[in-house]
Amino acid sequence: MKNLLLSFMMATTLTAVAQEIRIKKDKISIDETEVAILDKEKVVYKILSLDNRPIFSIERKSNSLLDGSTVYWSLLTDLSNNKTNEIIDYGKDQGLSFQRTIVASVCNDKYKFISASGIDEKGVLEFINGTPTDIKKVFADADQKTKEQLKTEYDAMTALNVKVAGGTIYQKQEVYKNGAPVLEYVAIGDVTKSNVTFMPNFPPSLVYTVNSTFTEIDNNNREQRRTRVVAAWYATKTGYRNPNTDKNIKDEIITPDNKYFNLRGTLTDHEKFNLDFYGNEDKDLLSKQIVAKLLYNGYKFEAMK
Known part of the structure; x- marks a missing residue:
């Protein structure tokens, strides 16, 4: 938890991975390589493999802190068992593109669950099913x-x-x-x-x-x-x-x-x-x-x- 809090307080010092995110017809491309499918259901975005296997979902949220800053975070769900865990959003600003912002939240220096190599299924599912993040704390x-x-x-x-x-x-x-x-x-x-x-x-x-x-x-x-x-x-x-x-x-x-x-x-x-x-x-x-x-x-x- 101390490491998580330290990372949270130092969020502005993190350097985003120099990866270009593109989304066209629900296909996610990282550095011009198609790696996953993005499927939206209301405010929840599902991440599917290229062969349409559901892996995990992302629900983006925000919280206004007492110091005046707004922190964005996401609830990740393992779509095989519905277990969840939470992450602070360290993704690089994607302007007005909400979809790219969703992907950037799991495609950055802190959380590399999606990259040009594809979906890190083992990494993301181990995180979701691992030690719970007490986001309220x-x-x-x-x-x-x-x-x-x-x-x-x-x-x-x-x-x-x-x-x-x-x-x-x-x-x-x-x-x-x-x-x-x-x-x-x-x-x-x-x-x-x-x-x-x-x-x-x-x-x-x-x-x-x-x-x-x-x-x-x-x-x-x-x-x-x-x-x-x-x-x-x-x-x-x-x-x-x-x-x-x-x-x-x-x-x-x-x-x-x-x-x-x-x-x-x-x-x-x-x-x-x-x-x-x-x-x-x-x-x-x-x-x-x-x-x-x-x-x-x-x-x-x-x-x-």
Whole structure:
């Protein structure tokens, strides 16, 4: 299980096998060699040998993790006895071709159940009938790791005496009132929400923009109010891809220096309950998470002390 979880967490570092997948009239070809038949029944795809013997089936599923990433996985079934096992999908992105994506999930560096040599019947059936993959535990372990990381980031924010309330970012600072120093929360920035259309004829996307607000003395010795964008969180960003993962941008913070951080925007009530260290009010929850992650990763606000 530890090896499986490690492989899962390192999925973005795996290099897909340089194999070309083609599907024509239900015939699967790898590097221009016909190796199997793909037979669809509702959402389940059966893999048949070229002489029409059913070997195993693939049912593709997905799960959204607490860190904002979407993990695709498949339920494999041995068609001779209906036993099942589960795999994380490490297949290379096949664009809009769902059929090629199905094949790629069992034709990659991690799982080479189909190749130009044909179907590895022995390998795939031994896997399906072997040690069960506890996919729920894999996801639970990943989410627990994310929860611990979010708590670490939140603790880093509170250690700096920073809080977020009503869209405003505050830091407790020493200020003088009536000639005496007092500790008081001072606004150092804000988080603004907007709906932005990135491509014509596509729906707008929710964007949270984090700004640093501060004052600066100009050349005429006059105090000027300034605003600087620290980062922005995107629910989606149509037409753009993360250059590190080569995947569409979804639930990600992007900084002006082109750093990318996953952060899921929509949480279930159960997930919010498990993140109770943020406080009871959830209207600023995402804003708090964004600011905490930025501060933890070294991003600053000019008015901070």
